[in-house]
Structure formats: C-alpha cells, structure tokens
Amino acid sequence: MKNAIAAGEATALSVLDDGLDHPDGVAGRMRVTDFLLSVPAIGRTKLTRILEDLGISPAKRIGGLGHNQRVRLRSFIIEREARNRGRRKSRLVVLAGPTAVGKGTVATYIRENYPDVLLSVSATTRRPRPGEVEGVNYFFVDDAEFDRLVDANELLEYATVHNAYRYGTPRKPIDEALRRGHSVLLEIDIQGARQVRQVMPEATLVFLLPPTWDELVRRLVGRGTEDEEERERRLRTAKLELAAQNEFDYRVVNGSVAEAAREVVDLMQTRGPSDAVPV
Numbered sequence: 616m617k618n619a620i621a622a623g624e625a626t627a628l629s630v631l632d633d634g635l636d637h638p639d640g641v642a643g644r645m646r647v648t649d650f651l652l653s654v655p656a657i658g659r660t661k662l663t664r665i666l667e668d669l670g671i672s673p674a675k676r677i678g679g680l681g682h683n684q685r686v687r688l689r690s691f692i693i694e695r696e697a698r699n700r701g702r703r704k705s706r707l708v709v710l711a712g713p714t715a716v717g718k719g720t721v722a723t724y725i726r727e728n729y730p731d732v733l734l735s736v737s738a739t740t741r742r743p744r745p746g747e748v749e750g751v752n753y754f755f756v757d758d759a760e761f762d763r764l765v766d767a768n769e770l771l772e773y774a775t776v777h778n779a780y781r782y783g784t785p786r787k788p789i790d791e792a793l794r795r796g797h798s799v800l801l802e803i804d805i806q807g808a809r810q811v812r813q814v815m816p817e818a819t820l821v822f823l824l825p826p827t828w829d830e831l832v833r834r835l836v837g838r839g840t841e842d843e844e845e846r847e848r849r850l851r852t853a854k855l856e857l858a859a860q861n862e863f864d865y866r867v868v869n870g871s872v873a874e875a876a877r878e879v880v881d882l883m884q885t886r887g888p889s890d891a892v893p894v
C-alpha cells in the first residue's frame with residue numbers, strides 16, 4: 616500500500632476507503648500510524664498531534680476504527696488532499712552539465728548550506744579520492760556489487776561516465792524521500808539525466824552552464840585532476856553535451872557557486888524558479 620501511494624497509483628483517500636470497506640484486507644489491517652506516515656509531508660512529529668486531534672490511538676488499525684474516528688480521519692484526508700491539489704508535488708531535480716562546470720561543487724554547497732535538500736548519494740566503481748567519505752560522497756562498490764545493483768533493479772539510472780567507471784543512483788532512498796514529501800537532488804551526468812527523464816517524466820532537469828567556454832577550460836585545467844589527453848577527451852565530450860542543453864527544463868549559469876546553488880534550490884521549492892532560465 617505504501618508503495619502504491621509512493622508511485623502515485625493511489626491517493627491516500629482511496630487507500631483509506633479501501634481499508635474502511637475491507638477491514639480484513641491489506642489496507643484494513645494497516646495501522647493508522649503507518650497510513651498517516653505514508654501521506655506526503657506527514658512525519659513523526661506531526662503524526663502525534665494529528666492522532667491526538669483525531670482522537671485515535673496509535674495502536675488502531677484502519678479496519679478497526681469506530682464510526683466517529685472514521686468520519687474524522689476521512690474528513691482530515693479529504694481536506695488535506697483538497698489543500699494540496701494544485702500545489703506542486705515534491706520534486707526530483709536533476710543537475711547535469713559538462714565536465715568541470717562545477718556540478719560537484721554546487722551540489723556540495725547545497726549539501727552544506729541547505730540541510731532540507733536531500734542529495735542523492737550515488738554508487739560508483741571508482742576509488743575514493745582523498746577526503747571522500749563512504750556514504751556521504753558515494754557508495755564505493757566493486758564491479759560485482761555494481762552488477763548486482765543493476766540486476767536487482769536497485770538503480771534508477773546508471774551509466775559509464777568518461778569511458779571509465781560506472782555510476783548509478785540508488786532508487787530506494789529516492790522513492791522513500793519523495794513519498795515523505797521531500798524534494799531530492801541528483802547530481803549526475805547527461806546520459807543519466809536522459810534515463811531519469813524516461814522513467815520519471817515529471818522530474819525537473821537543470822543544465823548547469825559555465826559563464827564562457829574559456830572559463831570551463833580554465834576550471835578543468837585548474838582542478839588538475841586529469842592529464843592533458845583526458846582533458847582533451849573531456850572537452851570534446853563537453854562540446855557535445857553543451858549541444859544537449861535544450862533537452863533540459865532550466866539552465867543555470869555557474870558564475871558564483873552560492874548563486875547557482877540558490878537558483879537550483881529555488882527550483883526545488885513550491886514557489887518555483889527565481890533567476891533560472893526556462894529553456
């Protein structure tokens with residue numbers, strides 16, 4: 616049932632009605648606490664207050680509610696769905712762009728300065744760089760484990776990036792976060808962004824641009840993590856990637872990290888974008 620809500624296949628009201636009509640069915644046997652926690656934007660803190668207001672004990676199951684409790688819970692859900700109708704749903708935002716444009720830098724700034732934004736942690740077959748932390752920067756896995764994640768359909772998308780290592784987005788934490796009403800940010804490459812568009816057409820795709828081509832080259836060289844041959848290869852790919860920017864919903868120019876980060880975060884809020892340019 617929880618997954619049904621997460622996938623948008625059933626509204627909370629239809630799950631509730633199913634439970635009330637069929638006390639011995641899956642929804643009927645669901646605890647009211649689990650049901651309410653499956654409703655987007657209801658967390659444990661709100662749950663206690665809601666149960667008190669509705670006069671329902673946390674131990675109750677949907678199928679075991681008394682008449683007045685049913686009426687109160689149903690009205691609560693109907694009002695909530697009516698209020699939320701027309702508002703944007705929680706968002707999956709994908710940040711992509713050419714090599715060295717600053718995707719990682721902007722994503723790190725967001726992680727450090729906007730704690731409400733959930734930044735997806737990818738799995739990768741590349742080795743950790745100095746200072747990178749398992750579970751924070753990446754889940755560092757070997758080829759066999761990456762194959763297992765792919766075979767078990769545990770990745771929302773995956774790709775071999777820069778012809779070198781494999782990277783992929785674990786699906787479960789994203790489903791869970793969206794179900795809870797949070798917005799999620801993925802910092803991935805363009806192949807991955809295209810896959811996300813296929814499987815989640817409602818995702819917002821943001822293309823990060825350098826102020827100029829010369830500045831992109833300066834950043835790549837200045838980072839000093841690739842040799843000349845690899846830099847040349849990445850810059851050739853970058854030209855092709857820049858040509859893909861029209862596939863994206865918004866473009867953000869990474870002139871200042873703080874401003875680019877704010878624009879991306881604005882795209883995740885219900886009020887919509889500020890300075891980002893719709894494509």
Ligand SMILES: Nc1ncnc2c1ncn2[C@@H]1O[C@H](COP(=O)(O)OP(=O)(O)OP(=O)(O)O)[C@@H](O)[C@H]1O
Nearest residue numbers: 713714715716717718719720834838869870871872
């Ligand atoms: N707004 C900015 N102004 C100046 N330098 C920046 C800015 N944003 C990022 N940089 C620098 O540019 C370099 C590349 O940034 P970063 O590694 O974040 O790029 P990336 O897009 O994640 O690259 P890749 O896809 O190759 O991993 C880094 O040295 C970073 O410090």
Ligand SMILES: Nc1nc2c(ncn2[C@@H]2O[C@H](COP(=O)(O)O)[C@@H](O)[C@H]2O)c(=O)[nH]1
Nearest residue numbers: 718737773774776782783784802803804807
């Ligand atoms: N398709 C995906 N691309 C990803 C993912 N996680 C990161 N990336 C991209 O890989 C490159 C290289 O990253 P680095 O940390 O090794 O420098 C960069 O362009 C990232 O955007 C992912 O899960 N899927």
